[in-house]
Amino acid sequence: MRNPIPFFFRVPSLSRRIAWRVGLGVVSLIFVLFAILCVVLWKPEARTIYRDTADDAAQAIDRRGATLVLAPARLPQRLREAPETAWLAAVDDAGHTLTWGKLPAEYRPVVAMLPLLSDSDLRSPDPRLAATLVVAERDWGRLRIIVGGVPEEGVIGLFAPLFYFVGLWMALPVAIVILLLVPWIVRRGLRGIGEVAEQARGVDMNRRSRHLDAAAVPSELKPLIDAFNQALDRIWDAAEARDRFLGNAAHELRLPIAIVRARAAALSAGPSKTSLLSDIVRLENISEQLLDLQRIDRGLIANDTLDLVQVCREVGEDIAPLLVKAGYAFSFDAPAQPVYVSGDVGALQRVVMNLLQNAMTHGGRAGGIELSVSADARISVSDAGPGIAEEEYPQIFSPFYRLNPSAQGSGLGLHLAREVVTRHRGSIRVSRSSQGGARFCVQLPLLRPPARGA
Structure with missing residues (x-):
């Protein structure tokens, strides 16, 4: 099992990078604006009192x-600890007033006007006159109270309300919006990029289909699409030129191969005739497999319900005489009941024929197939030959690849067999047989037995 890539080594997605950059840009802008606001509003001589105190x-x-009755013990500690400078004045809706502490003379006229005022922040360079006014809702009505004489000290004391206002009522909503x-x-x-990626995954390189939709992606990506x-x-x-060439070549080869077969049949029996007939069968099979690929890609191939046992038995009966004449012992093993698959009978028979011919060519002219x-x-085809080295397994299905360049064969047979099997939704692999040679296995999708009377 492959180890997952750590998060900090992963390449971030485009959407994540854009979101991070936009988010950091907005946060940086807020920070700059806040700094400017602090510089503009900061006046070292001005004193203020927090609303929380009032x-x-x-x-x-x-x-x-x-x-109006005051409970001094319930006053904020800040007021109780500064009885010489702290003061307050309160007025209710009925005009009842209450004062506590040393009310500055400058605020005595203001007490009568409190019912007409709303929440206010009164700054002053004089610590006695720095005050804050709040309106409190009580069960018996509104209470307006102004508190002063205990201003905040230092830069933190001055800017704490600003931090509170900007952080809570500006930065937090903006952060939520960003997130x-x-x-x-x-x-x-x-x-649109995901949609185009899905279209790209469905592209068939061997058959002309729909192009990727360039209108679905941002304009910056249209040149790439x-x-x-x-x-x-x-x-x-x-691909079309290749298919036309292979198709034409396969058709053109039919007549010369038929002529060669007729002339070979006239030869007297012997090893040379057996070898020649084997090569002719191989050429016929390859040319037909080329046509099989064309028919499959064009959707012209049959998709019938087949008995795989019967398909392989017919191929075995056809090639058994050649195998025996070449010096092999041939055996066929299959279940007594039918094994149903879906596909083209001719194409699958040529795949089995191809594998048997390959075993006959490379089986060492001895032992059993x-x-x-x-x-x-x-389907399994095995021989008792020298076998195939494991490092050669990935290459043997490549076109024109041959284990021994001096040996006979075009290197196309196994490649064509794999292509036909793949188009039948199957797979083919190679391993070592129990006899020490090569063993090729073709796995096809199994079908349920057809209903009786169907």
Whole structure:
């Protein structure tokens, strides 16, 4: 099992990178604006009082009848610790007033005006005059209270309300918007890339189909999609030219092969005739497999329900005489009951023929060649030859690849067999046989037995 790539080594997706960059850009902009705002608003000589101080002081005031009553013990500690400078004044809706501490003379006229005022922040270079006014909702009505004489000290004390306002009411909503809205916008903008990727996964390199939709992606990616579509056209043109050439070549080979077969049949029996007939059968099989590939790619091949046992038995009966004359002992093993698959009978028979011819060519002219069919739709062809080295396994199905360049054969047989099997939704692999030679296994999708009377 492959080890997963650590998160910090993974290449981030385009949408994630855009979202991060937009988010960092907005956060940086907020930081810069906040710094500018602090510079503009900062006045070293100005003093202020937090609203929390006035809100807490309002909780210490109650009304009893027509009188406002103060509970000094409930006042904020900041006020109680500065009795020489702290002060407050309160007024309810009925005009009842309450004062505590040394109310500055400058604020005495303001007390009568409190019912007309709303929440206010009063800054002053004079610590006595720095105050804050809040309106508290109580069960018995509104209470307006102004508190002063205990200003905040230092830069932190001055800017704490600003941090509170900007951080809570500006930065937090913007952060939420960034976290939720920006990734959604980015994913929506790049959604077309996923659609085009899905189209690319469905492209058949061997058959002309639909181009990728360049209109579905951002304009910056359209040149890339256009270049990919042009490359597809070149690949499809080359594939069509290849198919035309192979098809024409296969058709043209039929007549010369038939003539050679007729002349070989007239030869007297012997090893030379057996070898020549074997080569002719191989040429016939390869030319027919080339045509099989063309028919499959064009959708002209049959897709019938076949008995795999019967398909292999007929091939074995046809090639058994050649195998025996070449010096092999041939055996066929299959279940007594039919094994059903779906496909083209001629194409599958030529695959089995190809594997048996390959075993006859490379089996060492001695020992046995075994053809078997299993109940799970697996065909096996094995020989007692020298076998194939494991490092050669990945290459032997490549076109024109030969284990021994001096040996006979074109190197196309196994490649064509794999292509036909793949187009039948099957697989083919090679291993070592129990006799020490090569063993080729073709696995096809198993079908359920057809209903009786169908």
